[in-house]
Amino acid sequence: MTSATGAAGRGPSPWVSPAAWRAGLRDRPLIPLILLLVGLVVALQVVQPGIINQGWLSSTIRFAVPLAILAAAQTLTMLTGGIDLSVAIVASATAYVLATVAPQQGPVVGVVAALAVAASAGLVNGIGVGVFRVHPLIMTLGMSLVVLGLLTVYQRIVVASGNNVPDEVAWLGGGTSLGFFPNSLLLFVPLAALVLLGLRRSGFGRLLYAVGDNEVAARLSGVRIWQVLVVLYVISGMLAGVAGIVYAGLTNTASAGLVDRFLLPSVAAAVIGGTSIFGGRGGYSGSIVGALILTVLTTLLTVLQMPEPVRQILFGAIILAVAAAYTRITEQT
Amino acid sequence: MSVSAPAAAQSRGGDSVATLGRALRRDSWTVALLLLLGGLLILTKVISPRYGASDLGFLAIGALPVALAAVGQAIAVISGGIDLSIGAVMALISVTAASLMRGSSEEFAVVVVIGVLLMGVVVGAVNGVLIVASRVPDIIVTLAMSFVWAGAALLVMGTPGGAAADWLKNLISGSIGSEWIPKALVVLAVVVGVVWLPLRRSRLGLSIYAVGSDRLAAFRSGVEVSRTKVAAYALTGLFAGAGGLALTMSTGIGTPIPGPYLLLSVAAIVLGGVSLAGGRGGIVGPIVAVFILALVRTDLTFLGVDPNYTTVIQGAIMVIVVMVGAFLTLRRKQA
Numbered sequence: 001m002t003s004a005t006g007a008a009g010r011g012p013s014p015w016v017s018p019a020a021w022r023a024g025l026r027d028r029p030l031i032p033l034i035l036l037l038v039g040l041v042v043a044l045q046v047v048q049p050g051i052i053n054q055g056w057l058s059s060t061i062r063f064a065v066p067l068a069i070l071a072a073a074q075t076l077t078m079l080t081g082g083i084d085l086s087v088a089i090v091a092s093a094t095a096y097v098l099a100t101v102a103p104q105q106g107p108v109v110g111v112v113a114a115l116a117v118a119a120s121a122g123l124v125n126g127i128g129v130g131v132f133r134v135h136p137l138i139m140t141l142g143m144s145l146v147v148l149g150l151l152t153v154y155q156r157i158v159v160a161s162g163n164n165v166p167d168e169v170a171w172l173g174g175g176t177s178l179g180f181f182p183n184s185l186l187l188f189v190p191l192a193a194l195v196l197l198g199l200r201r202s203g204f205g206r207l208l209y210a211v212g213d214n215e216v217a218a219r220l221s222g223v224r225i226w227q228v229l230v231v232l233y234v235i236s237g238m239l240a241g242v243a244g245i246v247y248a249g250l251t252n253t254a255s256a257g258l259v260d261r262f263l264l265p266s267v268a269a270a271v272i273g274g275t276s277i278f279g280g281r282g283g284y285s286g287s288i289v290g291a292l293i294l295t296v297l298t299t300l301l302t303v304l305q306m307p308e309p310v311r312q313i314l315f316g317a318i319i320l321a322v323a324a325a326y327t328r329i330t331e332q333t
Numbered sequence: 334m335s336v337s338a339p340a341a342a343q344s345r346g347g348d349s350v351a352t353l354g355r356a357l358r359r360d361s362w363t364v365a366l367l368l369l370l371g372g373l374l375i376l377t378k379v380i381s382p383r384y385g386a387s388d389l390g391f392l393a394i395g396a397l398p399v400a401l402a403a404v405g406q407a408i409a410v411i412s413g414g415i416d417l418s419i420g421a422v423m424a425l426i427s428v429t430a431a432s433l434m435r436g437s438s439e440e441f442a443v444v445v446v447i448g449v450l451l452m453g454v455v456v457g458a459v460n461g462v463l464i465v466a467s468r469v470p471d472i473i474v475t476l477a478m479s480f481v482w483a484g485a486a487l488l489v490m491g492t493p494g495g496a497a498a499d500w501l502k503n504l505i506s507g508s509i510g511s512e513w514i515p516k517a518l519v520v521l522a523v524v525v526g527v528v529w530l531p532l533r534r535s536r537l538g539l540s541i542y543a544v545g546s547d548r549l550a551a552f553r554s555g556v557e558v559s560r561t562k563v564a565a566y567a568l569t570g571l572f573a574g575a576g577g578l579a580l581t582m583s584t585g586i587g588t589p590i591p592g593p594y595l596l597l598s599v600a601a602i603v604l605g606g607v608s609l610a611g612g613r614g615g616i617v618g619p620i621v622a623v624f625i626l627a628l629v630r631t632d633l634t635f636l637g638v639d640p641n642y643t644t645v646i647q648g649a650i651m652v653i654v655v656m657v658g659a660f661l662t663l664r665r666k667q668a
Contacts, residue, residue: 083472132656135609137415139655141599145648152641264476277470309487316480323477324467 029274032329033289036322040296048303054180060295062174062250065184066091068291069243070259070266071273072195073236075287078270079199080212080229081279082136084236086125086144088263091244092256093151094118098245099163099254100154107166115241121147122237123230130229151256165248173249184246191242195284208232212279265294272322293322362606366621373628381635386512388631393515394505396627398423398579400521402594403601403619404529405457405572410602412565413545413611414471418460419573419598420591421482426453426577428486431495431587442498450574456482457570461563479591486589495587505582517583521620524575528568529616541565546612600651601626626650 045052070087077084094114102110121143128139175183199205207228210218219225247262248254273290275282297318301311377384402419409416416422430449434442464474505517532538540561543551552558576594581587604622607614626647633643 128652128656134652134655135603137609138599138603139652141596142648142652142655145596145651146645149641149643149645149648152644153639156639156641264480267473267476271473277472309484309491312480312484312487316477316484319480320463320467320469320474320477323469323473327468 029326029329030285030289032326033273033286033293037289037293037296040293040300044296044300044303047300051303056299058176058180058182060292060299062176062182062184064291064295065182065188066173066243066247066250066259067262067265067269067295068188068288069191069239069246070262071269071287071291072192072284073239073243074266074270075273075275075282075284076195076199076208076232076239077136077236078212078275078277079208079279079282080232081215081277082129082229082232083267083277084125084140084233084240085137085263086121086140086147087236087240087243087266088259088261089144089147089151089256090118090121090237090240091247091259091262092254093121093147094241094244095165095248095254095258096151096155096163096256098169099165099248100158100161102166102169103164104161107168110166111169111245114245115238118237118241118244119234120237122234122240125237126230126233129233130226148256155256163254165252165254169245169249170252171249173246174252175249184250187242187246192284192288199284204228204231209280212281214280265291268319268323269294272319272326274326294319360615360617363615363618363621366605366618366625370621370625370628373625373632377628377632377635380632384635386508386515389513390506390508390515390517392624392627392631393517393521394583396623397505397517397521397583398576399594399597399601399627400620400623401524401572401576401579402598403605403623404525404616405569405576406598407602407605407607407614407616407619408529408541408565408572409471409569410607410609411545411611411614412541412562413548414464414562414566415475415599415609416457416460416566416569416573417472417475417595418479418482419475419569419576420593420595421479421486422453422456422570422573423577423580423594424587424589424591425456425482425486425489426574427580428490428495428587428589430578430581431497432490433495434498434501434581435494435496437498439498439500442501445498446501446578449578450571453570453572453574453577454567455570457573458563458567460570461566464566465559465562479595483589483591486591490587490589493586493588495581497581497585501582502585505579520579525616525620528571532568533616537561537564542612544611597623597626600647603651604654 041052070091073084073087094117097117098110098114101113105113124146125136125139125143128134128143129136134142172183172187177183199208207218207223210221210223211225211228215225243262244259247259251258269290270282270287271277271290272293273282273284273286273288275287297315301314306314402423406416406419409419426449429452430445433445433448437445460475460478463469463478464471467474505520507516508514509516509519540551540556541564543554543556544558544561544565548558551561580592598619601622602614602619603609604625605614605617605619607619629647629650630643633646634640638646
């Protein structure tokens with residue numbers, strides 16, 4: 001209240017008043033995030049002069065892409081007020097199925113089979129959340145136990161045939177063209193454009209926001225919520241699968257715990273990207289910057305040669321600080 | 334929906350049969366869980382006729398840390414939050430206790446026990462203060478703090494090690510009175526009885542339920558919402574600390590890597606009838622659920638099921654139980 005009148009009192013130069021600043025930042029939440037990203041990159045350059053070069057940029061992007069795809073799954077589910085904690089294990093399972101099927105059946109069959117696994121995990125999640133109204137946290141947590149168990153059994157069955165990440169996938173996930181251009185961008189740019197446009201322009205995108213903002217209102221205006229949720233979780237599972245395939249290509253390995261370490265960062269990327277965990281607010285562009293921030297932050301902590309425990313503590317503290325700052329800037333009252 | 338809130342627990346005298354009926358209805362979920370546990374015990378005896386008192390003792394020792402974690406998680410969730418850092422806090426307390434007890438006297442261990450439990454309270458209160466002060470959702474704060482506490486645990490002790498005082502180890506192994514009453518079960522009952530039972534009926538206990546079921550309504554009726562949240566998380570920290578201490582007591586060492594206790598505690602409270610929306614549920618249900626989950630694992634092992642399927646079955650049980658619970662709630666609303 002007081003800050004609003006203060007802004008009015010200042011008259012013609014609204015940019016000096018804190019309230020106007022806050023309003024400006026609230027309308028363009030990407031700006032502070034990008035500033036933070038730039039700040040981190042500058043800090044990295046200060047700590048280790050000369051580290052910022054083509055090779056660094058290329059490897060940062062290659063590592064950020066799978067995280068950003070996982071964050072897409074997380075962003076979409078969080079927009080409806082849900083969360084998908086099964087993304088990491090679904091991604092690992094997809095990568096593992098691909099690496100075991102592809103050597104015999106060829107990479108195309110491998111990718112199709114792997115994505116089918118991801119989609120069916122998503123379908124079960126969607127039916128649980130949408131039709132049986134199980135809390136998304138429980139449903140996806142339970143589902144990750146189920147997938148983990150099935151994957152371990154499957155691992156035992158195919159242990160003899162061995163696993164191998166196909167060259168095509170390795171090229172896509174970890175390869176570069178012209179010496180620096182990360183090939184994974186060929187996949188990620190169209191995918192990100194699809195998610196961004198889908199959220200902004202398509203009816204389905206609007207439905208996600210509507211369901212997350214006010215489920216009762218959405219239902220009363222004729223939205224079949226269960227259908228939205230089933231489709232949403234299938235998409236989330238598929239995105240997780242794609243992320244798993246890209247990451248398998250990047251690391252050239254496939255195992256049951258491959259993507260585990262990305263679960264919490266995927267949630268963190270969406271949160272510091274400004275998507276509300278209560279639904280209805282946020283978007284994917286912030287999550288992409290969030291994924292980049294987390295990747296650069298990891299590099300910075302590594303370059304500072306912090307011992308692993310300190311790195312973890314700083315990682316958690318910084319995520320919390322960014323989320324808290326973000327909450328203050330964008331608070332709507 | 335039956336609410337086991339303390340207010341409802343005060344029966345107004347009258348017909349004792351009606352009171353019993355009301356109690357059964359109110360705690361129908363817990364009663365059903367107890368029946369299920371009984372059934373599972375009988376089933377275990379049928380599958381493996383040699384299942385005896387000592388096996389029960391091992392079951393209780395194994396379940397003790399999980400049960401304490403589940404109680405902690407239940408308090409956080411009843412207050413309308415969730416604690417994703419519970420596994421990391423347990424690891425931190427476990428290694429702190431183990432490293433302090435290494436090479437020290439049996440008497441000093443008393444100081445260590447009091448010290449690490451206080452540390453649990455402080456760690457939980459830090460979580461609570463950060464949630465209240467930052468206004469960031471509980472799930473995000475505790476997620477971020479799980480990194481911090483896990484890192485702190487690694488700082489205390491990089492690799493598994495340390496020691497536990499003998500009297501602490503003896504406190505939970507073996508049985509007391511009859512050979513069918515494992516000491517670990519008694520310890521669990523005493524800890525929960527001393528801390529939670531008096532609290533549940535107190536002003537703070539009521540406030541925790543009130544804040545969890547409707548924050549705004551609680552605020553308008555004069556409940557100190559922020560203080561209640563911090564107190565609830567401090568209690569969660571206390572039980573997480575007790576769980577961590579129990580880990581050190583049962584294994585004799587401290588392990589800095591968080592175990593599967595976050596998953597298990599969430600599974601247990603969901604199965605135990607605590608609503609994730611907050612304000613509903615009790616402590617007994619989650620504890621019974623921990624034993625049910627442990628017994629299911631035992632039975633599957635006896636049946637010779639591939640241990641990897643056990644994970645599948647546990648996940649499926651968790652999901653199916655919640656589905657059934659949601660279905661029953663829906664039907665009751667329609668009726």
